[in-house]
Amino acid sequence: MDALAPVGSKDKSEALVRRYGATIPPAGPWNETIASMLDHRSVRGYKPDPVPPGTLETLIAAAASAATSSNMQWWSAIAVSDPAKKKVLAKIAGNQKHIEQCPLYICWVADMSRNGRISDSEKTDFECLPWLETFMVACIDAALAAQNAVVAAESLGLQTLYIGAMRNDPVRVHKLLELPPKAFVVFGLCVGYATEQAAGEVKPRLPQSTVLHHERYDASKEASQRAVYDAEMSKFSSRHELQAATWTQRVLNRLGPIKSMNGRERMRTALAALGFEIR
Template identity: 50%
Template sequence: MDGIAQTGAARLAARYGGDAPDVSAPANAVVDSILAHRSIRAFLPAPLADGVLETLVAAAQSAPTSSNQQAWSVVAVQDPARKARLAALSNDQRFIVQAPLFLCWIADLSRLDRLGAAHGRKLEGLEFLESYMVALVDAALAAQNAVVAAESLGLGTVYVGALRHHPEKVAEELGLPPNAFAVFGMSIGHPDPSVPSAVKPRLPQSLVLHHEQYAVAEEPARIAGYDARLGAFSQAVGMGRQDWTQRMLARVGTAAALSGRDRMREALAALGFKLR
């Protein structure tokens, strides 16, 4: 096994906490970088180099998009005061202010709506849930391309779902038109090496990879094994021993656990989405 393959095997083992598939996995620099992904929540104050933002957006625009609709936009926020206000709306996560760049990814049907208006057309198809789903998926695909590009440049990233805590206030802060929704934020910057981070083990492939048909027969035992690995990981990185089952039951066990996001349908209607 050559050096690249050895690195790939090590990355695969780290990604699953030692429960990696027993295969001779192909590897290259791109795969190695993806498998090494970790969320970064501590950044140096150093600014990004010229052209990095535009390169990340170009990478994002290289992602697949349904029917070439390109139903997404991104708002780049670098002003400290605006970052602070968005941080306050996102559970006061301080790294939003700390990172030099905060990207707000937008599920954006407004551009198509304006296109229809410019041509005297009411685009009825934009009023259906399917169109919102297309915009949501397009934004997510684009954002993940940007993450891969940023990490290949030695930068750190972290998604911020808490941007959805207050959709209307975020839309006002970003000046969004109707039919545009801030799906999530993303902090990007140079990782602070004094704050350690680690690759978090994921569910074993046996739980997410199904062959031919969906199967759940061995799910309880496999979840129990993952609980043990994630609990040990959490304890090792100073987060206390909390397993996946405990986290998930707490995270989606009650409406209150959604931190205001249980009113998402109401918020989307207020932002102009019909969702028929």
């Protein structure tokens, strides 16, 4: 199929307006995969309906199909369905009830333990293991895998929500899920069907001219572009009764006071407790 064919082109401009508001980028190729990706929104309320049989395995196959640094496959996933465990995880995440509601909750693990075990079985010292670079690669691999699962889930009509708040207390999450040393839940992921009230709408993003640079980094128009985005986000916030009206205010709230880190400022200590030696 010609990606530039007029099929769905009306949907394309509508999708771009939903994503960018007034500052839409020039039209380009389009297809159903891209349409599904541009329609992404995080969902914070789920029906109790289960996901169809085999969904978890399909999402994991999509996750496993993501590129992975040197094919090291530094990630694992833990599907959690035990209500008691989900309750504890929801509490760790600052009482995010959707963790308990969603029919499928997957914890994505930066897993340096599995490859570490090869070092033991092969009786070879892995000099490359205890470095920040290797830890970063494990987190990157876990994120790429999870995002493939998100794209797959959304293409099946399911909705999702990342839960970074698993990192509020990595040690407790680690114990609860009986992870080995050198394994760390980077985030959780709710998967399920949105309730009508929670179906939500596409959240606008910064103009492309703010994030896309050509040949060299250029922030000269950033302030004026941010004002345009703030106006866009103000409209979105008033429709959704969000605390921070503008994006600038959201950044100030999130990055200003240390309390907004919800304990994550102790990450270095937590990682050391989980057996990560990060040089």
